[in-house]
Amino acid sequence: MRSGSLSSFSQLDRRDFLKFCSATAALMGLSELYAPKIAEAVTAAAKRPSVVWLTLSCDSGCTEMFIKAKNPGPAELILDVLSVDFNDTIMAAAGEQAEENLKNAVDAGGFILVIEGGMPSKPGYGTIAGREMMDIAKWAAPKAAAVVAIGSCATNGGIPGAKPNPSGLKSVSEVLGPMGIKNVNLPGCPADPKLLIGVVMNYLLFKKLPELDDHGRPKMFYSKTIHEQCERRAYFEAGKFVEAFGTPEAEKGYCLFKMGCKGPATYAPCPTIRYNDDVNWCIMAGAPCIGCLDMKWPDNFHPFYAKLKGISVPGFGGDVTADNIGKVLGVATVAGIAVHAVGTAAKGSKKGPEKGGGE
Numbered sequence: 001m002r003s004g005s006l007s008s009f010s011q012l013d014r015r016d017f018l019k020f021c022s023a024t025a026a027l028m029g030l031s032e033l034y035a036p037k038i039a040e041a042v043t044a045a046a047k048r049p050s051v052v053w054l055t056l057s058c059d060s061g062c063t064e065m066f067i068k069a070k071n072p073g074p075a076e077l078i079l080d081v082l083s084v085d086f087n088d089t090i091m092a093a094a095g096e097q098a099e100e101n102l103k104n105a106v107d108a109g110g111f112i113l114v115i116e117g118g119m120p121s122k123p124g125y126g127t128i129a130g131r132e133m134m135d136i137a138k139w140a141a142p143k144a145a146a147v148v149a150i151g152s153c154a155t156n157g158g159i160p161g162a163k164p165n166p167s168g169l170k171s172v173s174e175v176l177g178p179m180g181i182k183n184v185n186l187p188g189c190p191a192d193p194k195l196l197i198g199v200v201m202n203y204l205l206f207k208k209l210p211e212l213d214d215h216g217r218p219k220m221f222y223s224k225t226i227h228e229q230c231e232r233r234a235y236f237e238a239g240k241f242v243e244a245f246g247t248p249e250a251e252k253g254y255c256l257f258k259m260g261c262k263g264p265a266t267y268a269p270c271p272t273i274r275y276n277d278d279v280n281w282c283i284m285a286g287a288p289c290i291g292c293l294d295m296k297w298p299d300n301f302h303p304f305y306a307k308l309k310g311i312s313v314p315g316f317g318g319d320v321t322a323d324n325i326g327k328v329l330g331v332a333t334v335a336g337i338a339v340h341a342v343g344t345a346a347k348g349s350k351k352g353p354e355k356g357g358g359e
């Protein structure tokens with residue numbers, strides 16, 4: 001689909017646009033004062049950044065989330081900011097016309113290449129129009145101004161790349177890295193489009209990609225664990241845990257650690273970005289985090305409902321763990337909930353994803 005047809009239904013009014021700019025500034029960890037600067041950067045751009053979006057080996061969940069996004073969305077809002085010149089899943093064109101559109105967009109160069117899905121390394125396991133997915137990515141990437149891998153399948157294999165990985169699936173970094181092409185990784189199953197918008201806005205505002213960590217993830221989104229940001233953390237530190245679903249403790253919103261929550265080992269912004277029109281997220285809804293935005297998901301995080309190992313709490317002596325912290329704190333717990341929520345960090349929250357994982 002060409003950009004004209006995608007954007008024709010997309011007309012933001014000024015108020016929505018400024019709301020979008022404020023939300024984006026907050027998402028990027030910038031002050032509200034940056035909202036007018038974001039508006040200026042978007043307006044000043046000679047044309048909307050061109051996006052070529054390849055959907056490779058995956059279930060296209062990231063595209064689904066992209067077109068159903070709200071705040072900063074809905075889809076028409078996003079499409080007012082980006083010029084999506086090619087997307088395998090949502091374009092109207094098919095067959096040879098689609099292939100021609102892709103060729104035209106890639107030949108034009110200077111686009112942001114978004115890759116959703118991994119790439120099978122075994123011949124014949126993943127082809128589009130007779131071409132291996134890996135070859136399509138290798139052909140398009142050198143012409144791109146920037147490459148963004150979106151979703152778990154593209155960043156770390158996700159479900160199709162989980163053990164035993166029957167297609168020999170490779171991530172975007174594994175395929176493009178040896179070509180000297182560095183990409184941004186936005187892991188998530190699916191990844192929220194707000195993360196992509198944040199990367200693009202950073203590019204427009206500061207004329208560069210955001211600072212990345214060792215896994216290629218923007219630090220502005222992935223530098224804190226879920227646990228560090230969790231609204232139930234006071235209960236963790238008070239030793240108040242849900243022991244079974246459907247109990248009064250679950251109803252009271254106690255910590256889900258004993259129900260298998262992987263929040264202490266998962267680096268992700270879910271409590272900030274939230275889902276379902278920004279109203280909720282997994283733990284808020286009473287479900288333990290299964291770590292689906294982490295680079296080592298799913299292999300390092302199953303069984304999903306098994307308790308994380310080795311989480312201890314510093315500042316209370318070497319033997320204090322999530323299991324006995326309630327007893328150690330004893331009667332001080334009641335008065336201490338609010339204090340501990342602010343002042344104490346769980347040692348587990350400093351662990352990298354490689355060291356996390358379920359039992």
Ligand code: SF4
Nearest residue numbers: 230233255256261263
């Ligand atoms: S263990 Fe999970 S539910 Fe408990 S505080 Fe940490 S992230 Fe929140």
Ligand code: SF4
Nearest residue numbers: 270282289290292293
């Ligand atoms: S399972 Fe965890 S990482 Fe995945 S969306 Fe929920 S809170 Fe975020």
